[in-house]
Amino acid sequence: MKQTISVLVENQAGVLNRITGLFSRRAFNIESLAVGVTDDPTVSRITIIVDSGNNMVEQVEKQLNKLIEVIKVRTLEETNLIGRELMILKVNANNKTRQDIMTICEIMGAKVDDISPTSMTLELSAEPDRLDTFQAMMRPFSILEVARTGVIAVQKGGGKI
Amino acid sequence: MNGAQALIESLKREQVEQIFGYAGATICPAADALKDTPEIAYTLVRTEQNAGHMASGYARVSGKVGVCMVTSGPGATNLITGIATAYMDSIPIVAITGQVPSHLLGRDIFQEVDITGAVAPFSKHSYLVKHVNDIPRIVREAFHIASTGRPGPVLIDIPIDIQQAQLKKFEWPETVNIRGYKPSVKGNDLQIKRVAATIAKAKQPLICAGGGVWLADAREELLELAERAHIPVVKTMMGISLMPTDHPLNMGMIGAHGNHCANQALAKSDLLIMVGTRAADRAITSPDEIQRRMATIHIDVDPAEIGKNMQAAVPLVGNVKVILRQLLDLDIPVSDSADWLAKLRDYRKAELGRVFPQRPGSVFPGTAVRRLGAKLDDDAVVCVDVGQNQIFTCKYLPQKHGRLLTSGGLGTMGYALPAAIGAKTALPDRQTIVVCGDGSFQMSMNELAAIKAGNLDIKILLFRNHTLGLVHQIQQTPPYHGPFGVDLDGSPDFETIASAYGIPTITVTEEDQLDESIDHFLAHKGCCLMICQVHPSVSTTD
Ligand SMILES: Cc1ncc(C[n+]2csc(CCOP(=O)(O)OP(=O)(O)O)c2C)c(N)n1
Ligand SMILES: [Mg+2]
Numbered sequence: 203m204k205q206t207i208s209v210l211v212e213n214q215a216g217v218l219n220r221i222t223g224l225f226s227r228r229a230f231n232i233e234s235l236a237v238g239v240t241d242d243p244t245v246s247r248i249t250i251i252v253d254s255g256n257n258m259v260e261q262v263e264k265q266l267n268k269l270i271e272v273i274k275v276r277t278l279e280e281t282n283l284i285g286r287e288l289m290i291l292k293v294n295a296n297n298k299t300r301q302d303i304m305t306i307c308e309i310m311g312a313k314v315d316d317i318s319p320t321s322m323t324l325e326l327s328a329e330p331d332r333l334d335t336f337q338a339m340m341r342p343f344s345i346l347e348v349a350r351t352g353v354i355a356v357q358k359g360g361g362k363i
Numbered sequence: 364m365n366g367a368q369a370l371i372e373s374l375k376r377e378q379v380e381q382i383f384g385y386a387g388a389t390i391c392p393a394a395d396a397l398k399d400t401p402e403i404a405y406t407l408v409r410t411e412q413n414a415g416h417m418a419s420g421y422a423r424v425s426g427k428v429g430v431c432m433v434t435s436g437p438g439a440t441n442l443i444t445g446i447a448t449a450y451m452d453s454i455p456i457v458a459i460t461g462q463v464p465s466h467l468l469g470r471d472i473f474q475e476v477d478i479t480g481a482v483a484p485f486s487k488h489s490y491l492v493k494h495v496n497d498i499p500r501i502v503r504e505a506f507h508i509a510s511t512g513r514p515g516p517v518l519i520d521i522p523i524d525i526q527q528a529q530l531k532k533f534e535w536p537e538t539v540n541i542r543g544y545k546p547s548v549k550g551n552d553l554q555i556k557r558v559a560a561t562i563a564k565a566k567q568p569l570i571c572a573g574g575g576v577w578l579a580d581a582r583e584e585l586l587e588l589a590e591r592a593h594i595p596v597v598k599t600m601m602g603i604s605l606m607p608t609d610h611p612l613n614m615g616m617i618g619a620h621g622n623h624c625a626n627q628a629l630a631k632s633d634l635l636i637m638v639g640t641r642a643a644d645r646a647i648t649s650p651d652e653i654q655r656r657m658a659t660i661h662i663d664v665d666p667a668e669i670g671k672n673m674q675a676a677v678p679l680v681g682n683v684k685v686i687l688r689q690l691l692d693l694d695i696p697v698s699d700s701a702d703w704l705a706k707l708r709d710y711r712k713a714e715l716g717r718v719f720p721q722r723p724g725s726v727f728p729g730t731a732v733r734r735l736g737a738k739l740d741d742d743a744v745v746c747v748d749v750g751q752n753q754i755f756t757c758k759y760l761p762q763k764h765g766r767l768l769t770s771g772g773l774g775t776m777g778y779a780l781p782a783a784i785g786a787k788t789a790l791p792d793r794q795t796i797v798v799c800g801d802g803s804f805q806m807s808m809n810e811l812a813a814i815k816a817g818n819l820d821i822k823i824l825l826f827r828n829h830t831l832g833l834v835h836q837i838q839q840t841p842p843y844h845g846p847f848g849v850d851l852d853g854s855p856d857f858e859t860i861a862s863a864y865g866i867p868t869i870t871v872t873e874e875d876q877l878d879e880s881i882d883h884f885l886a887h888k889g890c891c892l893m894i895c896q897v898h899p900s901v902s903t904t905d
Contacts, residue, residue, distance in 0.1 A: 219480070223484060264670075267667070270508060
């Protein structure tokens with residue numbers, strides 16, 4: 203089962219190293235990981251997606267909590283979170299295919315960032331499933347490059363972690 | 364004041380009285396500052412690993428944080444095993460390493476290694492100092508982190524230029540405030556009540572006590588709980604000396620290499636109360652089985668230990684001493700355990716009275732430690748190494764009110780001698796004994812120099828079986844096909860080695876010489892080596 207763990211950490215050098223080190227050492231698998239500073243410049247938020255059982259996630263949480271620079275750890279409830287990932291995708295495009303690509307972009311809500319005689323660069327921010335769908339739809343046109351950020355997420359409603 | 368002076372001043376503020384260390388270029392500024400500090404004694408080790416072990420032995424008997432200090436590069440990498448050993452047994456030490464100049468970090472210059480990176484998996488925390496003004500705060504935090512919550516080693520890596528830089532002003536922080544580090548102290552009141560109720564219902568309750576009881580200084584509370592509620596006690600290797608052997612509730616050490624009685628108790632109990640132990644694989648070999656068969660209460664300071672190896676029915680997180688006191692303040696009911704205790708005492712008696720095998724021309728280790736234990740001071744500190752010598756000592760050395768120190772979690776050969784030096788340095792008046800094998804002794808016998816330099820009265824009992832006995836024993840059982848690479852060919856004459864350091868030797872080859880030899884050994888003023896000749900085919904299951 204996929205689970206989303208949100209971790210607030212000290213915004214310092216070496217912290218990310220400790221976190222990823224902990225995951226590999228304890229044989230926890232990271233599906234995706236995204237880091238960015240929060241509104242407080244001394245604090246970063248790391249969003250980690252793991253694919254594992256409940257017991258495992260509880261151990262991950264506890265082990266993360268033991269790291270001195272980790273301020274807070276919370277596993278977000280799947281039904282109650284807003285999770286988004288950003289993808290930039292470069293695809294082959296010519297006069298014949300460009301319109302078809304545009305149609306898919308419109309349906310999916312993707313944006314065109316760049317265009318050249320032989321390619322288009324597209325941008326989509328959505329839930330990861332939707333990015334997968336978009337990527338699958340682009341595949342027949344021959345994808346040149348894909349970059350995805352990994353999911354960032356917060357809990358719905360007025361609460362905060 | 365420069366950074367090195369600020370470091371030493373900070374150590375003084377932390378009441379450090381002793382450093383175990385080894386010299387080198389990048390730690391010279393700190394050495395220079397230490398030179399002018401008579402309040403802090405310094406012991407020069409012979410290899411850096413042992414600085415870690417000495418700091419560990421020192422910490423374990425004194426209840427203070429042990430401190431070691433070495434140079435960058437090879438000094439730091441040599442220390443790694445000491446740090447890992449302390450980590451696995453949750454021993455509070457602060458390790459200080461010199462580092463190459465900050466502006467050259469990352470260039471692989473002479474004697475540069477990323478030591479904070481290297482120790483990350485087995486240290487509680489580490490610091491690479493970037494600004495000289497941070498030194499007082501970092502030292503204060505390091506000692507706080509090492510000694511609170513679940514204790515453990517903390518490393519401070521200080522580039523030489525930062526040791527030499529001038530401080531604006533030495534400011535000692537009065538308090539520590541780390542927002543991500545707030546270990547729990549008190550146990551949850553509701554859970555405490557549940558524990559009391561669970562104990563009341565049990566017919567065959569059992570306490571399993573580990574090293575966490577020592578770390579929290581909760582031995583008295585543990586005994587009070589056991590005695591008031593009539594609950595027998597088994598211990599892990601880290602908890603062995605918590606109770607005297609002749610205590611009527613003491614059922615011995617559990618585990619793969621433990622006492623039969625203790626393992627029987629564990630198998631048959633209906634309520635297991637784990638106190639300050641992580642239920643590691645060596646101690647509790649089939650956690651799933653136990654979980655299925657009995658209720659469990661788990662009291663530990665580290666929430667991550669609860670449910671890691673075994674799910675507990677009632678978890679209780681906090682300082683073990685505080686929690687036991689909370690529990691004792693509730694009128695805990697006396698459990699109806701008379702039949703259970705009677706049965707266990709029969710097992711226990713059989714085991715304590717067990718007759719060991721005899722072989723002419725050699726001494727059986729179980730016999731030797733039984734005889735030795737009977738003659739030791741009431742509060743002796745015994746440091747035992749790793750191997751058959753460790754198993755025999757842990758299983759059969761009679762305990763009184765002293766300490767038994769060993770490397771439980773990592774099983775680091777060579778631990779006992781330096782740990783004893785650390786312990787003796789902390790408590791010079793306590794009788795201090797090393798028990799080791801001929802393999803493990805050769806891993807740290809260079810520290811006889813530290814014994815000689817410090818004129819330390821440490822007694823060393825060496826079991827000479829000419830083999831890496833425990834591995835030899837493993838290799839003799841399937842799936843293996845016999846000993847390989849375990850004969851200790853080329854070992855020196857230990858008597859000659861000892862005499863080179865001015866240490867006398869007593870050699871025992873027959874068991875009827877044991878008593879008299881032990882008397883001479885213990886009565887000798889100063890360090891003395893006693894070699895017991897052991898037959899190479901002795902097994903811990905004999
Ligand atoms: C540093 C280290 N290397 C290897 C081992 C594996 N090991 C465990 S016990 C043992 C044999 C110890 O031999 P000795 O000290 O002679 O004790 P004995 O078993 O003969 O009593 C070995 C090699 C270890 N525990 N630690
Ligand atoms: Mg041996």
